[in-house]
Amino acid sequence: MVKNIKEIEQQFLEYIKKMAGFEETISLMYWDLRTGAPKKGMEQRSEVIGMLSSDLFNMSVSAEMKSYIEDLSGASNLSAVTKKSLQECKENYERNTKIPPAEYKEYVILTAKAESVWEEAKEQSDFEMFRPYLEKLVSFNKRFITYWGYKGHKYNALLDMYEPGVTVEVIDRVFGQLRERIVPLVQAIANASDQPETSFLFAHFPKENQQAFSLEILKEMGYDFQAGRLDETVHPFATGLNPGDVRVTTKYDEKDFRTAVFGTIHEGGHALYEQNISNELIGTPLCDGTSMGIHESQSLFWENFVGRHLSFWKKNYSTLKKYSSGQFDQVSTEDFYRAINTAGPSLIRIEADELTYALHIMVRYEIEKALFNDEIEVKDLPKIWNEKMNEYLGVAPANDAEGVLQDVHWSGGSFGYFPSYALGYIYAAQLKHAMEKELSSFNELMEEGNLLPIKEWLTKNVHQYGKMKKPIEIMKDVTGESLNAHYLIDYLEKKYKDVYRLT
Amino acid sequence: MVKNIKEIEQQFLEYIKKMAGFEETISLMYWDLRTGAPKKGMEQRSEVIGMLSSDLFNMSVSAEMKSYIEDLSGASNLSAVTKKSLQECKENYERNTKIPPAEYKEYVILTAKAESVWEEAKEQSDFEMFRPYLEKLVSFNKRFITYWGYKGHKYNALLDMYEPGVTVEVIDRVFGQLRERIVPLVQAIANASDQPETSFLFAHFPKENQQAFSLEILKEMGYDFQAGRLDETVHPFATGLNPGDVRVTTKYDEKDFRTAVFGTIHEGGHALYEQNISNELIGTPLCDGTSMGIHESQSLFWENFVGRHLSFWKKNYSTLKKYSSGQFDQVSTEDFYRAINTAGPSLIRIEADELTYALHIMVRYEIEKALFNDEIEVKDLPKIWNEKMNEYLGVAPANDAEGVLQDVHWSGGSFGYFPSYALGYIYAAQLKHAMEKELSSFNELMEEGNLLPIKEWLTKNVHQYGKMKKPIEIMKDVTGESLNAHYLIDYLEKKYKDVYRLT
Incomplete structure (x- = not known):
C-alpha cells in the first residue's frame, strides 16, 4: 500500500x-x-x-x-x-x-497510597511507617529500568526523564567539583566575624504593597502582562498554557517580604521562558521547557543573578522603600544587599540559600544513585541521610521529619528528579558567563533598570527553542562546552567572600 | 444476541x-x-x-x-x-x-459571519447591511423546522429548544393577558403626578464597598461560598461547573451602585438553582436548569421579589448606608424603595425595568412568530418593529441600532429564545404565590434577614430536580395549574400603584 x-x-x-x-x-x-x-x-x-x-x-x-x-x-x-x-x-x-499495563496500574495505585502514607509518616516523624512503601516504589522503578534499558549506570534511565543526556558520569564530575569548593566556603562564612544584620527584614510589609512591587518588578523583567497574570497561592508556581498565556503566582508573607519578592522573580523567570517559546511550536509537544534543569536555570538566573545582585537593588531599592512602611529607612543599599544574601547550613532543602542549596541536592543524589545501584538499602536511609548531611553541611537532623522524610518526591515515585535543581544553578552560571561576553554591561543594564537585553539574550539562546534542542545541545551551542561547574563556583566564591567580607 | x-x-x-x-x-x-x-x-x-x-x-x-x-x-x-x-x-x-451534516456546517459558518456583520450593522445603524444574513438565517431555520417536525404552529419547534412544552397557544394566552393590563398601567405611571426622586442614586459608591456589600447579600441569600466565588466581569453571569462549583460574576459601576447590587442578586438567584441540584444528577445531562425560563424565574425572583422589596431593604438599607459614602443620609427607606422601583417606557430591552420588560419581549415574540409562519418578511422588520414598540410601549426608535438591531440573538440563529425571559417573570410570580401559602411570613422573613426558608422552599420545589422535571411539570406540581399570568399582573399592579401612589 x-x-x-x-x-x-x-x-x-x-x-x-x-x-x-x-x-x-x-x-x-x-x-x-x-x-x-x-x-x-x-x-x-x-x-x-x-x-x-x-x-x-x-x-x-x-x-x-x-x-x-x-x-x-x-x-x-x-x-x-x-x-x-x-x-x-x-x-x-x-x-x-x-511497562506491562497491569504493572503500571498497580504502580499508580501504589503512588497514590504512598503519598498519603508519607504525609502521615512525616507528621509523626516515623520513617518505619513509610519504609515498606518506599521499598516497593524503589523495586518497581528498578524493574522499570530493566524494561526501559539504560547505558552505563542504571540510574541514568531515571535521570533521562528529567535531564535527557545528562548522566551519572557528568553529574559525578560537576557535583564533585562543586562540593570540593563549596563545603569549605560554607564553613568559612559560618565562622566569619562580620555577619550581616538582618533584623530589619522582618518588619510588617502590607500585602497590597508587596503585590504592587511584585507587579513592577515583573514588568521590569519584561514579563508580558498581555500574555499572563499574577495571582496569589499557598505555593508559588508558573504555568504555561500556551506562549500567549503564561501565568505566575506568588505568596505574600507580611512578616517577610522576601517570600513574595524573590518568589515572584523566580516564577517570573520560569514564565519568561514559556512566554518566549517560538510560536511555530504551539500545538506540539515541543512547546515546553526542554528540561527541568534548564527551566530551573531560568528561574534561578532571574532570582539570584538579577534579583539578588547589588546593581539590581541600586535601581530598585528606592521603589521597595516607597512601598514599605519605613523598615529600610536606616539601611543602606549595601547593608540591604548583604542581608538578602545571607547563607549558611540548614536542614530543610526548600528553605536553603543559593550557596548551600546544591549540597542538599547532593545528599539526595548520592542516596538515589546508590539505591538504584544496589549499594544501599531503603531501611538504612535515615542513617545514611544524617551522615551525608553532617558530611556536606555540618548539621544533623534531630528527627526524620526534618531529615529523610522532608521531601514529597520519593512518595510519588520521582527518582532522578532532584539533580535537576542543582543542574539549574550550574547551567545558569554558565549561561551568565556566556552572556557577559556579549553584554559586557550586565551590571550597568541592571543599574539602569534596562533588563530587556538580558531577557532578549536568553530568548535568543534558550527560550525560543522550546524542546527543539536538548539541554546539553543548548549549552554547547551557547557556551561552546558541556556542563562546567566552575562558573558557578567562581560566582559563589566571589559573591560570598564579598558579602561576608572574607579576605 | x-x-x-x-x-x-x-x-x-x-x-x-x-x-x-x-x-x-x-x-x-x-x-x-x-x-x-x-x-x-x-x-x-x-x-x-x-x-x-x-x-x-x-x-x-x-x-x-x-x-x-x-x-x-x-x-x-x-x-x-x-x-x-x-x-x-x-x-x-x-x-x-x-439536519444533513453539510447543511449544518454551512449554517455554523453563516452564524459566525452573521455575528460580526450584525456588530458592524448595529454600529452603523444599518439594517440593510444585516438583512441578507438575517434572511439566510431565517430560511435555514425554516428548513430545520421541517427536518425536526412540529405540532401546531411551526414556531413551536423553535420554542421547544428553550422552553420544552410551552407552545404558541400557551404564550399567546399569557402574553395577551399580560399586555391587556400592563399597557394601561405603564401609561398611568407615566402620567402619575408623584414621581419618585432618584438623583441620590448616582453618587460615587466605591467599588470595594460595593463588592463587600454584594458579598454580604449573597451570604444572606444562602449562596454557598464553599461551592462558589464572586468575580468581576464586563457582563455579569453565573456558571455552574457542577453543584459544588457555581460561580457568580458582577459588574461595578461607581456612578450607579444598582448595577452591581441587582446584578449580583440576579446572578445569585441563578447560582442558587445550580448549587442545589441534587447530587445524584452529577455527571448526567440532567444536572442543569430545566429550561431558560425556569432559570430566569429564579434570578428574577431574587432580584425583584426579594431584592426590590421594601421588607428586604428594611433589613439591609442600614448596611448599604454603611458601605456608601453618605449618599443616602437624607433618604428614608420608603423613598429609597420608590427610587429603585421606578418604571417607564424605554427603547432598549436590557435596560428595561420589571414592569415594561415583558412588553419588549412581546415585540420580539410577535415578530418571530409571524416570520416563521410566513406572515411577514425580513425586509419589513424595521418598520414592524417600530410599529409594535409604539403600540406596546408608546415609544419609537430613532434608528435601527436602538430598534431592530439592538439584540445579538438573531445573528447567532437564536430564534425562540426571547419568550423565555418573559416566561421567567410569569413563573416567578406564580411560584411566589404558591410559596406564600406555605410561608405566610414572607415579608417578615425578609425583614429579619432570614432568607433561608425562601431558598429552601425553592430548592424543595424547583432546584433539586434539575432536568428531571419539565418546566410545565414543575409548575403543575408546585402550583396546581399550568402557566397563569394573573399572579404577575396582580403583583405588578399592586406594587406600581403603591410606588407611584396611584389611587
Whole structure:
C-alpha cells in the first residue's frame, strides 16, 4: 500500500495538536484549583482531570500513535518541527508501553497510597511507617529500568526523564567539583566575624504593597502582562498554557517580604521562558521547557543573578522603600544587599540559600544513585541521610521529619528528579558567563533598570527553542562546552567572600 | 444476541459522565476567558474550546450513542435517572442528526459571519447591511423546522429548544393577558403626578464597598461560598461547573451602585438553582436548569421579589448606608424603595425595568412568530418593529441600532429564545404565590434577614430536580395549574400603584 507521507504528516500534526489542547485544558484546571476554585467542587473536578489525563495518556500510546511513528520514522522530507515532535512522541510511547499495563496500574495505585502514607509518616516523624512503601516504589522503578534499558549506570534511565543526556558520569564530575569548593566556603562564612544584620527584614510589609512591587518588578523583567497574570497561592508556581498565556503566582508573607519578592522573580523567570517559546511550536509537544534543569536555570538566573545582585537593588531599592512602611529607612543599599544574601547550613532543602542549596541536592543524589545501584538499602536511609548531611553541611537532623522524610518526591515515585535543581544553578552560571561576553554591561543594564537585553539574550539562546534542542545541545551551542561547574563556583566564591567580607 | 441491559446501562452512565466532564471543562474555559485570561492566549484558547466542543458534539451523535438509545429505550428496569438522561440524549441526538451534516456546517459558518456583520450593522445603524444574513438565517431555520417536525404552529419547534412544552397557544394566552393590563398601567405611571426622586442614586459608591456589600447579600441569600466565588466581569453571569462549583460574576459601576447590587442578586438567584441540584444528577445531562425560563424565574425572583422589596431593604438599607459614602443620609427607606422601583417606557430591552420588560419581549415574540409562519418578511422588520414598540410601549426608535438591531440573538440563529425571559417573570410570580401559602411570613422573613426558608422552599420545589422535571411539570406540581399570568399582573399592579401612589 502506497502511503502519502505529506498526508500522514498532516494527520500527525492534527493529532499532536489535539494532545496539546488536552494539556492546556489540564493545566488550566490545576491553575484554577490552586487559585481559588471552590472546595466543594474539588471531588468532581478531580474526576474530570483524571478523565482528561487518561484520555491524553491513551492518545500517547494508541494504535494511531504507533502507526504515525512507524509511518513517519525515517521519512525524509518532514519539517524540522515534525521530526522533533515525532522523536518526543516516540520516546514517550516507548517509555509508556514498555511497562506491562497491569504493572503500571498497580504502580499508580501504589503512588497514590504512598503519598498519603508519607504525609502521615512525616507528621509523626516515623520513617518505619513509610519504609515498606518506599521499598516497593524503589523495586518497581528498578524493574522499570530493566524494561526501559539504560547505558552505563542504571540510574541514568531515571535521570533521562528529567535531564535527557545528562548522566551519572557528568553529574559525578560537576557535583564533585562543586562540593570540593563549596563545603569549605560554607564553613568559612559560618565562622566569619562580620555577619550581616538582618533584623530589619522582618518588619510588617502590607500585602497590597508587596503585590504592587511584585507587579513592577515583573514588568521590569519584561514579563508580558498581555500574555499572563499574577495571582496569589499557598505555593508559588508558573504555568504555561500556551506562549500567549503564561501565568505566575506568588505568596505574600507580611512578616517577610522576601517570600513574595524573590518568589515572584523566580516564577517570573520560569514564565519568561514559556512566554518566549517560538510560536511555530504551539500545538506540539515541543512547546515546553526542554528540561527541568534548564527551566530551573531560568528561574534561578532571574532570582539570584538579577534579583539578588547589588546593581539590581541600586535601581530598585528606592521603589521597595516607597512601598514599605519605613523598615529600610536606616539601611543602606549595601547593608540591604548583604542581608538578602545571607547563607549558611540548614536542614530543610526548600528553605536553603543559593550557596548551600546544591549540597542538599547532593545528599539526595548520592542516596538515589546508590539505591538504584544496589549499594544501599531503603531501611538504612535515615542513617545514611544524617551522615551525608553532617558530611556536606555540618548539621544533623534531630528527627526524620526534618531529615529523610522532608521531601514529597520519593512518595510519588520521582527518582532522578532532584539533580535537576542543582543542574539549574550550574547551567545558569554558565549561561551568565556566556552572556557577559556579549553584554559586557550586565551590571550597568541592571543599574539602569534596562533588563530587556538580558531577557532578549536568553530568548535568543534558550527560550525560543522550546524542546527543539536538548539541554546539553543548548549549552554547547551557547557556551561552546558541556556542563562546567566552575562558573558557578567562581560566582559563589566571589559573591560570598564579598558579602561576608572574607579576605 | 442477548445483551445484558444492566451492563449497557452502566456503560451509558460512564459515557454521559464523560460528556458532563467535557461540559465542565468548556464552562471553566469560558469562565476563565471572561475573568481575566490573558489576551494573547485567546486565539489558542478558542481553538482548544472548539476542539473540545466538537468532541462533545461528536459524542452526542456517535454510533455509540445511537446504540445506547436503541438498546435502552423501552428497557423496563432502568433507574429514573437513567431513563430521563436517555430521554435527554435522545432528543438531542434527533435534533442534531436530522439536519444533513453539510447543511449544518454551512449554517455554523453563516452564524459566525452573521455575528460580526450584525456588530458592524448595529454600529452603523444599518439594517440593510444585516438583512441578507438575517434572511439566510431565517430560511435555514425554516428548513430545520421541517427536518425536526412540529405540532401546531411551526414556531413551536423553535420554542421547544428553550422552553420544552410551552407552545404558541400557551404564550399567546399569557402574553395577551399580560399586555391587556400592563399597557394601561405603564401609561398611568407615566402620567402619575408623584414621581419618585432618584438623583441620590448616582453618587460615587466605591467599588470595594460595593463588592463587600454584594458579598454580604449573597451570604444572606444562602449562596454557598464553599461551592462558589464572586468575580468581576464586563457582563455579569453565573456558571455552574457542577453543584459544588457555581460561580457568580458582577459588574461595578461607581456612578450607579444598582448595577452591581441587582446584578449580583440576579446572578445569585441563578447560582442558587445550580448549587442545589441534587447530587445524584452529577455527571448526567440532567444536572442543569430545566429550561431558560425556569432559570430566569429564579434570578428574577431574587432580584425583584426579594431584592426590590421594601421588607428586604428594611433589613439591609442600614448596611448599604454603611458601605456608601453618605449618599443616602437624607433618604428614608420608603423613598429609597420608590427610587429603585421606578418604571417607564424605554427603547432598549436590557435596560428595561420589571414592569415594561415583558412588553419588549412581546415585540420580539410577535415578530418571530409571524416570520416563521410566513406572515411577514425580513425586509419589513424595521418598520414592524417600530410599529409594535409604539403600540406596546408608546415609544419609537430613532434608528435601527436602538430598534431592530439592538439584540445579538438573531445573528447567532437564536430564534425562540426571547419568550423565555418573559416566561421567567410569569413563573416567578406564580411560584411566589404558591410559596406564600406555605410561608405566610414572607415579608417578615425578609425583614429579619432570614432568607433561608425562601431558598429552601425553592430548592424543595424547583432546584433539586434539575432536568428531571419539565418546566410545565414543575409548575403543575408546585402550583396546581399550568402557566397563569394573573399572579404577575396582580403583583405588578399592586406594587406600581403603591410606588407611584396611584389611587
